Amino acid sequence: MIPSRKGExxxxxxxxxxxxxxxxxxxxxxxLVIMVLIALSIYLTVRGxxxxxxxxxxxxxxxxxxxxxxxxxxxxxxxxxxxSGISGSVALAALAVLRYTARKCAEMKSRLIFSFAAAxxxxxxxxxxxxxxxxxxxxxxxxxxxxxxLSERQFAYSAGVLGLVLREKPAANLFFGFFMGEALxxxxxxxxxxxxxxxxxxxxxxxxFFVVSCDYTLISEEMIIAxxxxxxxxxxxxxxxxxxxxxxxxxxxxxxxxxxxxxxxxFLYDILGx
Amino acid sequence: MSLMFKRYVPWGIxxxxxxxxAADTIIVQTDLNNMIKSATTALSIIGSFAVMVSVILLxxxxxxxxxxxxxxxxxxTLLGCMWVMIIYGLYRFIFAGVRPIAEPTIQYIFNAIxxxxxxxxxxxxYFVIASACYRAFRAKNMRSLILLIVGIVFIIxxxxxGQLLYVGMxxxxxxxxxxxxxxxxKALLLAEVISSFALNIRVLLGQERGWMGRGD
Numbered sequence: 124m125i126p127s128r129k130g131e132x133x134x135x136x137x138x139x140x141x142x143x144x145x146x147x148x149x150x151x152x153x154x155l156v157i158m159v160l161i162a163l164s165i166y167l168t169v170r171g172x173x174x175x176x177x178x179x180x181x182x183x184x185x186x187x188x189x190x191x192x193x194x195x196x197x198x199x200x201x202x203x204x205x206x207s208g209i210s211g212s213v214a215l216a217a218l219a220v221l222r223y224t225a226r227k228c229a230e231m232k233s234r235l236i237f238s239f240a241a242a243x244x245x246x247x248x249x250x251x252x253x254x255x256x257x258x259x260x261x262x263x264x265x266x267x268x269x270x271x272x273l274s275e276r277q278f279a280y281s282a283g284v285l286g287l288v289l290r291e292k293p294a295a296n297l298f299f300g301f302f303m304g305e306a307l308x309x310x311x312x313x314x315x316x317x318x319x320x321x322x323x324x325x326x327x328x329x330x331x332f333f334v335v336s337c338d339y340t341l342i343s344e345e346m347i348i349a350x351x352x353x354x355x356x357x358x359x360x361x362x363x364x365x366x367x368x369x370x371x372x373x374x375x376x377x378x379x380x381x382x383x384x385x386x387x388x389x390f391l392y393d394i395l396g397x
Numbered sequence: 398m399s400l401m402f403k404r405y406v407p408w409g410i411x412x413x414x415x416x417x418x419a420a421d422t423i424i425v426q427t428d429l430n431n432m433i434k435s436a437t438t439a440l441s442i443i444g445s446f447a448v449m450v451s452v453i454l455l456x457x458x459x460x461x462x463x464x465x466x467x468x469x470x471x472x473x474t475l476l477g478c479m480w481v482m483i484i485y486g487l488y489r490f491i492f493a494g495v496r497p498i499a500e501p502t503i504q505y506i507f508n509a510i511x512x513x514x515x516x517x518x519x520x521x522x523y524f525v526i527a528s529a530c531y532r533a534f535r536a537k538n539m540r541s542l543i544l545l546i547v548g549i550v551f552i553i554x555x556x557x558x559g560q561l562l563y564v565g566m567x568x569x570x571x572x573x574x575x576x577x578x579x580x581x582x583k584a585l586l587l588a589e590v591i592s593s594f595a596l597n598i599r600v601l602l603g604q605e606r607g608w609m610g611r612g613d
Contacts, residue, residue, distance in 0.1 A: 152421075161595060196497045242444075245447065304519070305518075308522060308525055327581075327582045343592075362599050370587070373591065
């Protein structure tokens with residue numbers, strides 16, 4: 124028997140010389156179910172059988188308005204990605220919004236300042252913004268010095284963003300990514316310079332900070348589906364439909380668990396391996 | 398060819414690595430497990446290179462600023478501090494064998510400048526919390542009224558005066574945190590996990606290409 128990652132036992136499969144770790148049965152089954160659901164939803168959406176709609180997200184709609192205002196005021200747009208590295212769904216979602224913002228800035232001939240903490244974001248973001256400016260027929264608007272890696276240290280980065288906002292006085296502040304306590308510092312400095320502020324994060328402890336200080340806040344899932352909301356591509360919308368089915372399955376299991384657990388029936392615990 | 402290198406090669410690497418990491422999670426197979434272990438090590442090395450690339454880009458950016466404006470004090474300060482630290486750290490490492498993280502001068506600079514700077518910025522947070530509370534706690538509509546009431550109950554419940562005013566106040570504050578508060582957080586977590594999963598599937602299927610920074 125070979126111990127699993129969780130310190131459990133695993134089942135040896137002698138014929139192929141491999142072993143499956145135990146404790147992952149439910150994970151494997153749920154992953155497969157979800158993948159089938161997503162594939163099915165994409166197929167049905169592309170064929171036009173399903174017509175999923177995402178409810179209006181004022182925060183995303185307001186990005187155009189904020190960039191337009193920045194153009195009129197001849198002040199820059201500041202996009203802040205927080206401490207997000209290049210890995211993880213939050214970073215991917217934030218980069219999708221960054222790409223859209225950069226494209227809009229190019230179309231409206233506005234200046235975009237991008238600040239971030241993780242060095243790994245640098246080259247990807249630079250390439251992404253440059254490409255967006257080229258696609259927006261305003262390649263001369265791309266300024267490498269406006270892609271600002273401030274620091275990998277949380278509060279050094281915070282100090283950098285505070286200084287940047289107070290010096291450059293952006294007309295729009297967009298916060299999309301991973302933030303912690305520094306979120307309120309950023310949002311308050313933006314409020315002081317009179318910027319329209321739009322934030323999106325999955326960190327539940329940071330959401331209240333953004334809600335009180337920003338004009339629009341995308342919470343949790345809203346932030347992650349922002350890319351899909353912007354593109355409205357049927358392939359991507361299909362996965363959003365699948366998300367609803369997954370949520371339904373999750374809530375059903377949750378409901379069953381709420382009923383069974385007080386009765387002392389704990390087979391769900393055994394199946395799910397919790 | 399260009400499209401191949403710009404889009405399909407990164408996507409192919411992503412799919413291959415994701416599949417192998419997923420397999421490593423559930424399968425015990427020495428070669429695979431070792432390979433993923435090596436890949437994880439390589440990832441941290443690549444991360445270090447990313448820092449080096451960023452240092453070079455930062456130097457170029459600030460050198461450009463200095464060329465335009467000779468009195469760009471912040472650029473001079475940043476470049477001076479950064480390169481002096483890098484060169485000194487490397488010098489001590491090469492000629493004295495002291496790792497930069499254990500170098501006494503660098504440690505002193507960290508303890509005397511960086512750590513107090515961190516604490517100062519952290520302390521600013523308390524002022525902005527007060528400023529944000531002042532704006533948030535105004536009963537402009539029903540939702541902000543609820544926020545105001547909950548906020549007041551919670552603040553009083555957490556302060557010693559809460560128990561003097563009403564014995565059950567601390568319990569009430571804890572209840573708000575542990576029952577409705579926790580329920581909301583769990584709901585957000587569930588939504589986040591599901592949407593992250595769907596996003597990752599979209600990326601694996603090559604439908605989410607925003608991160609590549611290339612046109613469709």
